[in-house]
Amino acid sequence: KVAEEHAVRPYMAAQRRISEFAKGHDLKNRPHAMLWLSKVYGIPAGMYACQVWGTHYLREGSEFESQLQKRHLCSLRRILGVKNSTTNWPVLRECGQEPLQFFWFRASIKFFNSMLDSNSEVLRRVLRADLSLASFDSSCWAAEVSNAFGGMRNGDSFKQNMLRAEKIPMQEFIGDLRYRQQKVWRGADVFCPRAVNKKVVTYHKWCGNSESGPRGAPFCIPSYLFKDLDKHVLRNISRFRLRAHHLRVESGKWLGGSSICDKCECGEVQDEKHVLFFCKCTEVRELRTRYKDLFEEMFKTLRVFAPPSNADFIPFLACHHTITDSEINAFLNQDSYRLLRFVSDLVSIFDTG
Secondary structure (H helix, E strand, C coil): HHHHHHHHHHHHHHHHHHHHHHCCCCCCHHHHHHHHHHHHHHHHHHCHHHHHHHHHHCCCCCCCCCCCHHHHHHHHHHHHCCCCCCCCCHHHHHCCCCCCCHHHHHHHHHHHHHCCCCCCCHHHHHHHHHHHCCCCCCCCHHHHHHCCCCCCHHHHHHHHHCCCCCCCCHHHHHHHHHHHHHHHHHCCCCCHHHHHHHEEEEHHHHHHCCCCHHHHHCCCCCHHHHHHCCCCHHHHHHHHHCCCCHHHHHHHHHHCCECCCCCCCCCCCHHHHHHHHHHCHHHHHHHHHHCHHHCCCCCCCCCCCCCCCCCCCCCCCCCCCCCCCHHHHHHHHHCCCHHHHHHHHHHHHHHHC
16 A cells, blocks of 8 residues: 555646646546546556556456556546545546556556566566465565456456466457456346436436447446536536436435325435436426427327327326336437436526425
């Protein structure tokens, strides 16, 4: 942990320079640009000597133990405008980024492979000695790296390669590491958001963008982060998607009391699904009526939001109607300015209590 502090300093210096650059070029309200700068300038600064000190954080389940990772998550939350307690995995996915563990582990394996090819006899002998020590001392470099392969599909093969001083195939390793780190989303896939009430599940099923990112990254940045939006609109949208809002499903946890909607008489949990489609509160009904073009096509097959031509628009769904998780996800990931304004106005209604 002492060695990690040597990486914290250049990382924080990089973040300061990013902030100064963004201020000088009017990029503070351009979240996609800020996220790109964080990825190409901030993360490399946080990799200083990570092949040496980062081995302690390479095991499955230790993705967020590092102080450097915690600082990086804080910077991402500031870009999105959400509170510091917002759940880690959804924040990373919303920003199209991976845990720093991915970069540290990849760098460590590249370091190991390069030592095998080194023209320095002394370095090769030191590596062989450390590999021999791995079976006796779990704190040595080779032991920490080889034990970090747990949870990978080919983890045993990678471990044997390392202990036999054989190269680890990089592309296969990177694919396995990403597969391990996406375990949280595969686990969320089998649950219903209302059944388990976990933020990771809710985000994955209702809000998460499933499109792959550039250069093999598992996820891409959602389209709203590329839009020219007012700061409060951007913040409201991020809060809604990451469950950092004041809906009773969330506020009830830290204020106490029921999570049932207090604005209408439906008797349902006041969550994202309820306020989007079911809440009969006067303010919400008026808001849906203003943005009825967002709902008419989506609910045409249900014959609820598209009644006969001589009838008025019905600005809510009845409790017996069913909306699937995939329909909610498709609705929230539309590339539409009007949807973004609707979501922001909706969050503002419930912010006022």
